Amino acid sequence: MLKDLGSLPAVFPMPVLMVATYSEDGTVNVMNVAWGGICGMDKIALNLAPERKTLKNIQARKAFTVALADEAHVKEADFLGTASGNTMPGKFGRTGLHAVKSKNVDAPVIGDFPVTMECRLEEVRECFGEMRVVGTIVNVLADEKVLDEKGKVDASKLNALMFDQFRNTYYTAGKEIAKAWRVGAEYMKK
Numbered sequence: 482m483l484k485d486l487g488s489l490p491a492v493f494p495m496p497v498l499m500v501a502t503y504s505e506d507g508t509v510n511v512m513n514v515a516w517g518g519i520c521g522m523d524k525i526a527l528n529l530a531p532e533r534k535t536l537k538n539i540q541a542r543k544a545f546t547v548a549l550a551d552e553a554h555v556k557e558a559d560f561l562g563t564a565s566g567n568t569m570p571g572k573f574g575r576t577g578l579h580a581v582k583s584k585n586v587d588a589p590v591i592g593d594f595p596v597t598m599e600c601r602l603e604e605v606r607e608c609f610g611e612m613r614v615v616g617t618i619v620n621v622l623a624d625e626k627v628l629d630e631k632g633k634v635d636a637s638k639l640n641a642l643m644f645d646q647f648r649n650t651y652y653t654a655g656k657e658i659a660k661a662w663r664v665g666a667e668y669m670k671k
Contacts, residue, residue, distance in 0.1 A: 489646070489647075490646050491646075491647070492646070493643070493645055493646070493647065494643030494644065494645065494652065494654065495515040495516070495643065495644040495645075495646055496515065496517065496518060496549070496641075496642075496643065496644070497513060497515060497549070497550040497558055497562075497641070497642035497643065497644050497651065498513070498514045498515070498517050498527070498547050498548070498549070498550070499511055499512070499513060499514075499547065499548040499549075499550050499558060499561065499591060499594055500512045500513075500514050500517075500527060500535055500539075500545055500546070500547050501545065501546045501547075501548065501580065501588055501589045501590070501591055502535055502538035502539055502542060502544075502545050502546075502588055502589070503538060503542055503587065503588060503589060504534065504538055504566070505538075505541060508570070508571065508573070509573045509574075509580045509589045509591075510534055510535060510538055510566045510572075510573060511561045511572075511573050511578075511589075511591060512529075512533065512534075512535040512561060512562065512566070513550065513558050513559065513561045513562025513563075514527050514528075514529065514535075514547075514562075515562075515644040515646070516528040516611075517547070520615065523617055523618045523619075524603070524615055524616065524617060524618065525547055525598060525600060525615070525616050525618055526613060526614065526615050526616075527547075527613075527614040527616075528608070528611040528612070528613055528614075529611065529612050529614055530611060530612070531607075531610075531611070531612050532567070533565075533566075533567075533612075534565065534566035534567045535566065536605070536612055536614065539602055539605070539614055540602070540605060542587045542588060542602075543587065543601065543602040544583075544586035544587040544588040544599075544600065544601055544602060544616075545586070545588045545600050545602070545614075545616060546583060546586070546588045546589065546590050546591070546597050546598065546599050546600060547597065547598045547600060547616075548590075548591050548594035548595075548596065548597040548598075549594060549595060549596045549597075549639060549641045549642075550594060550641070550642040551594060551595050551639060551640045551641055551642060551653075552640040552642065552653045553593075553640065554578070554593055554594065555642060555651055557576040557577070557578055557593075558642060558651075559651070560572075560575070560576060561573070561576065578591050578592075578593045579591070579592045579593055580592070583599045584599075584620075585599045585619050585620045586599045586600060586601055586619060588600075590622060595623065595624045595626070595627045595638075595639050595640075595641075596621065596622070596623045596624070596627065596634060596639065597621070597622045597623075598618045598620075598621050599618070599619050599620045599621070599622070600616030600617060600618055600619065601616060601617045601619050602614070602615075602616050603615045603616055603617050626638065627639050636654065636655055636657070637655045637656065637657055638655070639654070639655060640653050640654075640655055641653065641654045641655070642654075
């Protein structure tokens with residue numbers, strides 16, 4: 482029997498995306514964003530509140546990076562989603578994570594996370610009280626530890642974090658259960 486839960490963001494899993502920018506003074510700013518995802522072959526979209534420091538940084542620098550948070554850095558990822566760069570200057574330094582300048586965009590790359598997308602800002606648009614940020618992915622960096630023998634990212638090695646909005650909990654992903662575009666092929670024959 483189905484039970485009414487009311488209106489809520491009932492999507493699972495949500496990604497745990499670490500969005501990194503440079504502040505006006507050149508310091509590293511990182512924010513944990515769950516409301517984002519791929520919106521084209523080379524596009525990523527993020528929904529950010531208008532008052533976010535990360536949004537201001539993206540608009541000023543026209544660039545950002547997006548890393549996939551992993552199990553090994555769940556404490557750091559959670560902290561960076563809890564603390565605000567507006568009220569806690571230098572929050573990134575508290576984590577012990579390491580940043581280097583991207584070779585492709587004016588934004589930092591957090592080397593501790595397994596996969597990072599280097600993004601150029603395409604547009605910022607108001608949408609239902611949030612700001613929709615769309616970027617073009619100009620390059621993807623991956624730690625060799627998460628690559629398979631063909632040089633592709635192996636999701637089972639990522640230990641990527643997923644966010645559960647129902648219970649405000651993190652999970653990890655990685656167990657392969659079936660091949661996409663193959664497991665349902667039998668229904669094409671009916």
